[in-house]
Amino acid sequence: MAWICSTWQIERRYRPQTLVTDVRAVNPRLRLQLEINDAMAPDANVLVRRVVVHNLAANEREVRLFWHLDLDIVEQPFATTALYHPDTRTILIYKGHVWFLLGGYSEGEPLGLAQFTTGFRGSYRDAEDGWLNGQAVATGNVDAVGGINCQVPGRGSHTIYYWLLVAPGMEEAIAAHRQVAFRRPERLLDDAAVTMQGWLTAHAVDYQRLPAKLARLYEVSLLVIRSAIGHEGAIIASPDSTIERPSRDTYQYAWPRDGALVAHALDVAGHTEESHRFFRFCAEALSGSVPWLWQKYNPDGSRGSTWHAMFNPQLRAPQMQTQEDETALVIWALAEHAHYCPDGCVERLYTNWARNVADWLATYRRRDGLPRPSFNLWEESYGIWTFTTAAVVAGLNGAAAMAHAYGPEEEESRFRQAAQAIQEATASKLYDEKARRFITGLRIDEQGEHPVSDVDASLFGLWALGGFAPNDPRIVGTMQAIERELWVPTPIGGVARYPNDRYYQRDPALPGNPWIITTLWLAEWYLALGQLPRALELLNWVADRALPSGILPEQVDPHTGEPVSVSPLTWSHSAYALTIHQYLRVGRAAQQA
Template sequence: MPRHLVIGNGHIAIGFDDTAQIRDIYYPFVGELNHVGGHRCAIGLWVDGQFSWFRDPAWTFDIGYHEKSLVTRVLAEHPDLELSITSEDAVHQRLNIYLKRMTITNTADVAREVRIFFNNDLMISETEVGDTAVYDPERHVIYHYKRNVYFLFNGSTEGSRLFQYSTGVKRFNHSEGTWRDAEDGELMENPIAQGSVDSVISFRMFLKPHESQTLNYWMTIGSNLQEVSDLDDYVKDSGPNLLLDRVTVYWQRWADKSATWFADLPESVQNLFYTSLLMVRAHADANGAIVAALDSDILQYNRDHYNYVWPRDGALAAMTMSEAGYHGMVRPFFRFCAEALTEQGYLRHKYNPDGTPGSSWHPYIVRNERRLPIQEDETGLTLMALWRDFTHHQEIEFPQSVYDTLIRPAAAFLAQYIDNTLSLPKPSYDLWEERYGIFTFTSCAVYGGLMAAANFFHLYGNDYLSERYRKTAAAIHHGIMTKLYDAERGIFVRGLIQENGRWHQDKTIDSSVFALWAFEVLPPDDERVVRTMQAVEETLTVATDVGGIGRYEDDSYFRFSNADINPWFISTLWVADWKIAKAQALSDLAPARQTLLWVAEHALPSGALPEQLHPQTGEPLSVSPLTWSHAALASTVLHYIDRYRVLLNHSL
């Protein structure tokens, strides 16, 4: 199940399902650790002797965000219960406080008592072993803790506090969980439980016919009881309504920093642009980690997830955010990479959000052949992203701060990790993490990284190194032109694969060859690039009503049909980007505009973009939201606007 809503503040992140119920809580890093683990923190209501959880199919939901804000706006309705609920969820922009406001309307013609139940189903530090759930009679709150992680739950209605509570055992020894205690509308008020535990707290209100009242519910997170108690006092002293309203304003002010003229793009694309910037921000940790996704449901497939920092994904997201004006947000990413860089000068496959190496399936040895288990494009792209950030903002001091820790060692590695007989980078794994060889995408990223390094060395007065790396980049350029070009078909190939000691061209049509022009190896209107990108579009366009463009021929990842590959948002947007880059008249932008409309139409109702779509149904596949998808959408919108402005001026 995809995550339809994600909110956060750089220290905690929370994911919600399609019924607006919490499935993931990450702390103390965005993406690490998950204290819910995909289980459901359920919400239920009791009225007129009837009880219903939000997961019941009788509820209908309209899910989204407040305009230009990381504050949710959800409408839930249950015709049989005659209840309508508008809820808003937010994480305080600075403090570890989660806020929820529910406006509950009695749509019946009679007065009624309504009780609202919140099930707190935690597995602190990603295990249910050794948790404790406690009722504190002095503060009249429930808190859960284990070692140095504490969660405190509280709330209020208009004029009253928490009504009832209970704690108990869950998912152990035939115990389903304390949530079962709620279904008769009463809680047994068991004050403490340890082990695999959950808790429930309830609130009640008395509603006149067609009357609405507000319920506030909040959670504070910290490293000890005093910390979460102080945050609880802060919420009560400040007022939860005022705090939530301030969070809304904060994110709207944040989004307004990228305020721009949108040319002829429709409102749906404009809204998705802002949502995409906010989604990238929600997936960014304060220490610089930009995680790929926060959707823990991917665990069901291989017991691993996307909650890692792939330097490639992070670099591409950083390029977008820098171009959109968020230089301050991307600086920590480059510091993160500088600290993560190995002594040899390369970035590893992926990292945990705390900066430690992530899990990997790339081996160090295959058939007695030693390998460096990396995707070299990640190192090259990080340097390229850093240079593009400088060109956008001209802040000369920041690159200098990572000159010795990132720029020099990474450039030195790229310059020496070369097969001189081919004038190409030595073999590494491709950007899809599936095959080992020398690839066009990787070679272009290395070229771009070397050119970025040469520019930095020139900027800081080291003309010797600048010229040296320009010559090395020129050699890579020559290798791309001579070894990765299929003269017979007149297009560039995916890469080179070694068989029996000899290198052979991998002629699979792969959308990643967009790197040829995107990383400035060749101009977008070069006839070889044009033929290559046309081959990508013609071969990989999904021939169903869903449409879109796949990654590469015969892609098997999450494939459901032998007849069709799955459309990916990034691949589809790469082709649109190319059309934008080579457009010579406003009319040439029409296909790219149509692609942006297609993306908006295939986003989830909340605006979240998954990794890929089912080719027949259009349903989201793999994780959602995917940071890369949102970064690509925002980038394409920015490129469209810039090109539209240039062409409009030329036409005047």
């Protein structure tokens, strides 16, 4: 008996051009090898798993496989019921209107589980002697185990299938189970692969200038992005739940900031239908009580958890619970979306809600032209931030472009003037002549405003969002400072966010952990300058940080390169996909020249 964990030698990959898993697990002690393929059915809420059991011994053996289910339905482990359904030989686990069903069979055998048990959490222990005691029902804080037996010839193999589905009731779950059996799980796996390949190749990319590993990572990145988009358009930051225990929360929310940047990458890649759904999601999520978007949302559009306070203890006063860059980036991305989608696709979105949001961006300013205080890009500090000013300028210029296309004319002028005023204030108040670079922003406390002089990787937004030219001496000085001061001085390398970044900090002597997105921002700048070799070095750095499956994390350990925080991070994959397109575009231009 051996649960699939550290005692197995495991290789995790995806089948080419799909997110169908291709896992190899070998246990030398048991003399077994498992080939595992998982995928979500393309048109149903069903996770299908195929396991090919290879017997590495010479003699025929009986092999028993168990699947342990420990589900926190609606994010809570309590008041849950697990029960065995004898007619279908399946296990049902439910709470309210959420019903999970575990089914399966051994190839050549009748449909259904060969063994089962339910119980209070810890029933997986029952499997460790190879037999399940068959407890038919449990309620409360429960789990369950289903088992399938198979005879595997010496030096031979045998295939089994499991599936886990979710439905709003028992009858619907049983009906869906019978549909899986009727359609055959192997066909569902094939359908999933074909659907993904068709979506991916609908907008072909010429990979001739790309090393093979970069091309493969681009394909995985687009598929990871696609998998993060809900039916209603929410773009989830990460499906990873491994951080839930230490933090008591996850990244399974839709941040407007992340979503805007992901949607833009989708547009550039040609997948405008998915990005359009995101903008509709934002329109629906916008609260009637405030003209801005909140920090993050649940996939259903309700407001997500937040650490943005409504009261500032340092100022001893209320503060606006807004992160203005999140709202501004959505307006900017919507204006960019208009260049990629069919004529008129943005007009209704603009007239129904984006113009009102842009009006707030234009008026939420101080007398000196800078935006009023809000939380920064990293969601940590309250003040006036240079990246935020760049995002607001981009959002207002985007709104002006949409007003020019859809009217009225006076709105275009007003948005342009507001953007110009903020741009001028940014250049005069957030640029350090002595250091010859922009500062991170202005921190506000009871004693007034204080320049935040430490360099921050987010300053790339000054040029990336169109406010300044990438070769402007002020930008050159800023980007050089980012590379000089934030490049992690270890063999791993990469760009940290800012000095003394304590989020998942691994080494206090370093500026911080290297992040995927910040390193790609540096690559984007080199591409904007036409410096392809350095950009390619940075793209290869990112590819080397990916897991064998092609999954990109948020950040990596500065000494080992191992993933830190969540994996995958949708934002990391979108930044990579966007940078690849820029690399190919710059490469084509250089070749033509």
